[in-house]
Amino acid sequence: MDALFYIASAVAIIATFLMLTRMNVVHALLFLIVSLLAVAVVFYTLGAPFVAALEIIIYAGAIMVLFIFVVMMLNLGKRAAAQEREWQRPSLWVGPSALAAVLVAEVVYLLTHADTRMSGAVALGPRQVSQSLFGPYLIGAELASMLLLGGLVGAFHLGRRIREKR
């Protein structure tokens, strides 16, 4: 079980390093997604399955979709087709695929060995986290909702001014 932690950590570090050395934004995003998935596996091995699920759903899902959406939106043009053809070359996606395959192997191992315990002494699931979040940390949850509202208004405002100017 400890080996899973170290393998996932190595995958996260390698993927992050490769992300920083890419020149193309989309390739870097692929490696960043692999890095976030690896950190999710690290969370699981640390006994935090709820946070691991949140990491995949919100970080690797929602936030990365925002990034990809912006990249695709600003990349439309005549060279989009040629770029698309170039992106299909195997050498570009074999790196993220190999790193993701390592993570898939780890998850398959975790699923088939249901008796393996979490690495931490206790696994803290959604129930305990929710009781803490909406108990002593309730004011923090309210402040986070106000922060998200501020982010929503700010993003709307900044996106709106462009349209008026054009």
Added chain:
Amino acid sequence: MATVPMMHALLVAGILFALGVTGLLVRRNILFILMSLEVMLNAAGLAFVAAGARWGQTDGQVVFIFILSMAAAEVAVGLALVIQIYHRFKSFDADRASEMKG
């Protein structure tokens, strides 16, 4: 049952954070700067979760949820700014947006 020492988890968080700082300082593409920020926030969250797992408390995971919501708000505003900068300067280069003349 052997467990992962907290120091190793903190070490991984530190390495990831250092990589994020390096990317923030080295890359001049504004999208890479935002992605490095994400890596740094993620590393900070990993440190919190590792510490929470060390003491068997949920506080680390709660703080990670706060970091997550902050990262979501930050990336929404940041990407709106990226679109604005791209339309104004026709480039992702952060150095092009260096003059502050209102």
